[in-house]
Amino acid sequence: MFINCKGKLIDFSTARVMGILNITPDSFYDGGRKRTLSEYIDHTAKMLEEGATFIDAGAYSSRPGAVDISEEEELTRILPVVRALVKEFPDVLLSIDTFRSKVARECVQEGAAIINDISAGSLDSNMMKTIAELQVPYIMMHMRGTPQNMKELNEYKDLTGDILFYFSEKIAEARAHGINDLIIDPGFGFSKNISQNFELLKHLELFKSLNLPVLSGISRKSLIYKTLNTTPDEALNGTTVLNTVSLLKGAHILRVHDVKEAVECVKLTAQLDY
Template sequence: MNINCKGQLLDLKTPKVMGILNLTPDSFFDGGEYLTEKNILLQTEKMLHEGATFVDVGAYSSRPDAQHISEEEELKRIVPIINLLVKKFPEIILSIDTFRSKVAKETVEAGAAMINDISGGSLDEKMFTTVAKLQVPYILMHMKGTPQTMKTENHYQHMLQEIVLYFSEKVKQLRELKVNDVIIDPGFGFAKNTPQNFELMNHLSFLNSLDLPMLVGISRKSMIYKSLNIQPQEALNGTTFLNTVSLLAGVKILRVHDVKEAAECVELYQQLKN
């Protein structure tokens, strides 16, 4: 359960928190909030202070029906911010939320430490070989279709078995390419409706059979706010509850908008475990 980030060995025996930094104008919760250098630096400093081990930076919104942007636009949004953050916070461990191999390559060269691919290599055939050459940790998420089509791709005969098979096949490809550090993400909300999300949450420990560290990102998602008939801005309490359920199921990384509350979940989980 160790991963190597820029020469730093991180032990995931104690779960870690990954703070979300969206550089997009159209993300479902915080779109447009972090478009200036001042706001980006303030939010990053806040997340690091509150206990984020990783900061996950994304410049392509993956919400359902999100607007598609070009590779050039994604690079234009993200590379200058990587340079800014690495200069301001030299010890920061940056994860890059992208499904494009060129974006992965250029952001790692700019100082990022890991790649978070919502498509699991399905939207860019060069992603696996690129990650292998970069020798950085790779977050492999389960999704079918694209952000623009995934809502219509939620048809399964046996969802849990299909997800495990998906991971098994892709991890085999990554291992053959000598990618050492693979983290799996079951992809809540990606080609899964609300009942399917809760079925997945209820059987999350089933994925421990893959013997890989697991990341979960359910922060303020529709499975919470639609179930409670509230808005994403009111979904922190529900997020905290499901983050706790995730930790009890063996999850090692919580990807969240609200770092302080997630870090407190981890602390209390550790007290319970001890």
């Protein structure tokens, strides 16, 4: 299984790690900890050295109940970082975490390589058309509603079946637009309560039926720290456990705050020839 990323074929016969770069003051774990371009560059260098294939930069916090910021504010936050990272790391495979087509277009024009959309086009009717024009890989996540109201939208007849049906429709829509390279993200923590997140993880292997790379984004989320009665800061060990489960269930990408530990998960589980 491959995607074409900036003219390079990325092979998922071994899972890959995507390092998270939050350019927000209010993300649930590390929002606001880095504020200068040099800090973003240094953290990116660290994640690349530790083995990240992709860096996922986002300037709009999608944690439950996050403040809705304007498109202009999102662009003001993210464009200087994109320019700095592409200049410092010309070969970086930079993913942009945004649901807005204008942000996607301007970031790709500055050298970004992937768009990671929490809404799979549902929050911007121009997004899929824009991705098709840009011809970059597109990560489509499952979510209902918006970050502001998604917690209340978690009623399902059949959780995994409903999400698989959602993706069958989104994949068909993306293909109709002419998008070639797709990645699926089941959306842990989005429009799902804790027990639903664990149910989704339990059945993650069913997403192999879509014949697309699957991304697991569990890092330090509430299904870990609330279950363990701890905090996001103390959730690394739990993250490692569930990242390992994700890999054994067929995940192709781990989206994480802690790259070194995730890379170790990939290396160790790869020895099992699962």
